[in-house]
Amino acid sequence: MPLRLNRTFRHWLYLTHRWIGIVTCLFFAMWFISGVVMMYVAFPGLSDKERLAALPDIAWEKATLSPDDAMKAAGSTRYPRELRLMMLADEPVYRLGDWSGKRQTISAVDGRAITEISGQQALAIAAMHPASKSPRFEEMIDRDQWSVVARYDPLRPFYLINLGDDAGTKLYISSRSGEIALDTDRTERVWNWLGSIPHWIYPTILRQDQPLWRQVILWSSGICLVVGITGIWVGILRMRLKRRYANGNITPYRGWMAWHHITGLIAGAFILTWMFSGWLSVNPGNFFADRNTAREMLQRYAGHDAATFAAKWPIAHHPAVEARFTWVDGMPLVITNSRSGERTVLDAATGTAAVLPQDRLWTAATKLLPRSQLTDKIELKEPDFYWYAHHRDREFPVLRAVFNDDAQTWIHISPVTGDVLGHVDSSRRTYRWMFNALHSLDFQLLLKYRPAWDIVVILLSILGCIVSISGVVVGWRYLKR
Known part of the structure; x- marks a missing residue:
């Protein structure tokens, strides 16, 4: 038998x-x-570097509304998840994103809510892109192969603008806010039909x-x-x-x-x-576990939740294409980005350059998990197994706050801007080995000697x-x- x-x-x-x-x-x-x-060849996306390169310099003299005025005009009852000032063609605007995912655009000139832009405005925005030669409108689209994922939902539908350059670059410009959501070029579009689309089983x-x-x-x-x-x-x-x-x-x-x-x-x-x-x-x-940092953690770290920003306004004219208004440990900061991606941290009260003391950042970090103890403070100056730059941008040096909670949480913080860059717990560290290591073979020894x-x-x-x-x-x- x-x-x-x-x-x-x-x-x-x-x-x-x-x-x-x-x-x-x-x-x-x-x-x-x-x-x-x-x-x-990666799946098409808009990197921070590409996004900043396409923005014109902020016309500070036109921005008569303060961040407080912008939040009031947007009806904010608590401090938004993100608050930025940048240009929409030749007009400075505030872009607000709340904790529910809702996005709003408020004119920094007169406080009106911008909910729609015209095709001519979209062409004007595209003309400022560094690759732009002879931009032309192709079509209005809601969703296609490259803009299929849900993160684009708040920005749909899009003006699809062909820049007329040799690379065949196309921009997806939100008809709601005028933001450039995505760019693709001919090489990406062709090779992804042999790469990401079949690999991820990704037809629209x-x-x-x-x-x-x-x-x-x-x-x-x-x-x-x-x-x-x-x-x-x-x-x-x-x-x-x-x-x-x-x-x-x-x-x-x-x-x-x-x-x-x-x-x-x-x-x-x-x-x-x-x-x-x-x-x-x-x-x-x-x-x-989810890789996102909880809202409550970020608000405790910021030390401020009211829809106010204690800033000297108008701020001293600082050459930048984007200004971000944020709080760290109850301290209001303006973080500006140049077109090349260079960041400057300004004291919101004075408009002058500021340096964040690490001691204050570690103090703020203790508020992320108030019921746990901060057991280790690490300044990471080069990649390790859990913070490395394979197929992604990573900031160095970075601060790693290690907690003794049940999940054994690590929080990564920028020593330059004070931003919480991400967190990993024991579950995510296990995932790193069971997915990233096994699937991408992203072992430091191999990556170091490419x-x-x-x-x-x-x-x-x-x-x-x-x-x-x-x-x-x-x-x-x-x-x-």
């Missing part, structure tokens, strides 16, 4: 891997090839429905995970290292099937961990492609029979 059960189990093991693998090997091949493309019709898209990712990667596990199992059962097959090989197969067997054994662990980490990317069961990281990832991806493509060929032959 046990022998019969063993044969039955093997029979179903082989059948499961063979017939599910026929379809899923296409997904495997697609994911390996698109993953290599994604190493060098699917991605616009977030819950449905998430289920598709969970089930498709979950089924592929089963194929990977059964494949390694079958591969081990069919391998002979000591009592070899008649031809002296460790595999009974020839041709494409032999390639599939041998490369599957060599790269099986990588494929399995890569598949498992991809499945974790959508946080199944919400097992891992192109070592590129070589390792490409070689493993080639092995994965051989396993996948050979599986497709073998599966097609089975189907033809």
Whole structure:
């Protein structure tokens, strides 16, 4: 009886891997090839550097409304999550974002709410972009392949403006506020059809429905995970290292099937961990904690919640394309950004340059988690396993406040502006190893000596492609029979 059960189990093991693998090997091949493309071409987005480069200098002399006036005009009852002053074409405006996600634009000239801009205004905004040559209006769009995600919802619909440059740059300008929400160029648009779109299964019709898209990712990667596990199992059962097959090989197969067997054994662990980490990317069961910092924490850190800003107004004219009004430990600050991204911190009361003492930042940090103790104060001057700049911008040096709460929380703070840059707890640190490390191989040793990281990832991806493509060929032959 046990022998019969063993044969039955093997029979179903082989059948499961063979017939599910026929379809899923296409997904495997697609994911390996698109993953290599994604190493060098990211999904289109608007970086802070690109956003600032497209803004004109603030015309301070036109900004007659103070931040307090702007909050009053917007009907704010508490200090907003963000409050910025910048130009909308030739008019200074305040941009406010509250804690519910609502965004408002208030003229700094006369206090009127700006809820709509014209096509001519959109063209004027596009003309100020550094890549602009002969901007022209293409169409009004609500959602397309590049603006599909929900974070753009408060800004829709968009004027799509072609800048007429050699790169084929297009701007998505909000018809509600005049903000540049997104830019894309021809290279991004072409390569992403071979990169992020197939890799993330990202067609607009699917991605616009977030819950449905998430289920598709969970089930498709979950089924592929089963194929990977059964494949390694079958591969081990069919391998002979000591009592070899008649031809002296460790595999009974020839041709494409032999390639599939041998490369599957060599790269099986990588494929399995890569598949498992991809499945974790959508946080199944919400097992891992949210990465966002809670509103209550940020408000305690700011030390101010009323819809007021104690600023000398008009502030001394300071060359900048953006001014941000914020509080740190009950201290009002104006943080200005130049077009090149250079930041200057101003004392709001005097309008003069200010330097934030680290002692005050550490004091403010204790208020983030008042029921826990700040057990360690670290100034991080170079990347480590949890704060590094792979495919993202990271500020250095950065302050790390370590707490002894149940979640073992770390808060990262900018020593220049005092901004809370993010937080990680034990759950997110586990996620870093189970997703980022396994899926992107972002180990510091490899990243420090690039192109070592590129070589390792490409070689493993080639092995994965051989396993996948050979599986497709073998599966097609089975189907033809």
